[in-house]
Amino acid sequence: MTKEIIYVVSDIRVQQAEAIGTKEVAELDFGGDFKEILSRPAESWTMGLGGFGEMLPYYENKVYIDHSKKDKWGQPVLAIDCEYKENEAKMREDMMYDAAEMLEAAGAKKVKAYDNGCYPGMTIHEMGTARMGNDPKESVLNKWNQMHEVSNVFVTDGSCMPSSACQNPSLTYMALTARACDYAVKELKKKTSRLRLFKYEKIKNGNDWRWQKCFYWSSTPNCS
Structure with missing residues (x-):
């Protein structure tokens, strides 16, 4: 040839x-x-x-809510500030x-x-904006991809990684997701779990009905 x-x-x-x-x-x-x-x-x-x-990963590269610009629904848009x-x-x-x-x-x-x-x-395969870390002041997620501030939310895509190497990261996302799911299921089985899944349920109180926030520590809800 x-x-x-x-x-x-x-x-x-x-x-x-x-x-x-x-x-x-x-x-x-x-x-x-x-x-x-x-x-x-x-x-x-x-x-x-x-x-x-x-x-x-650079500290100056970031995303933030731009309140000076609104989308067609009147909500502030996401702004991206990033450069090589x-x-x-x-x-x-x-x-x-x-x-x-x-x-x-x-x-x-x-x-x-x-x-x-x-x-x-x-x-x-851009990454970052919700990185993992031990300190809630410097990171969005803990080591299990669980949000520090909203414990029933897990983020398992590229957001948790502030940078990537040269290979395709998709298999890593899959592994992080499986790991996070395994952790969430185990925490749900613990009565003292810090993972608090909840939903609002309609509860009858005498002749009246009212909505209550029920936390599911285990299979039995705790409503208040």
Whole structure:
């Protein structure tokens, strides 16, 4: 097979398909046109190489409620204040040149390296905004993904992680969810549990009915 131009794309956690387009990406194309592309002579083929890296957690990067702007229902909207910093810029450059070096060492010819550009929001695995921690003043969740301030709420998606490595984190989310569920079930079985699930129930008081808040420490509700 003749080796032709190989494009090296350097992006911080940008999907390869987004960087080089969906054409000729098997998972994102189908049909007669796709088959025709695959049947072309090898001399017309190119390939792309994308880079993934960690964005470090920065205290300045945050989300907050913007009370100066309202949505169509009159509710304040969520504002995102986030940017890449020096470490991410240097890592992008390093990934680009390392990728080119690896391809050349493998025998590829006419290697062209370039930075395709990237900014927060382009990836599909942004994390943070509800990180785990022991101190309620510095974190939203405890080690079980349970909210410090609202004990019957668990958050098990990427919010709990202030940063990620270069691999796909979805399996980690699944593991955290299974772990949190196991903990919640065990706590529900304890009469002295700090996990307080509740609902409002209509209780008859003499000839009157009133709503009471019932806490479920176990299978028997405690209403007041």
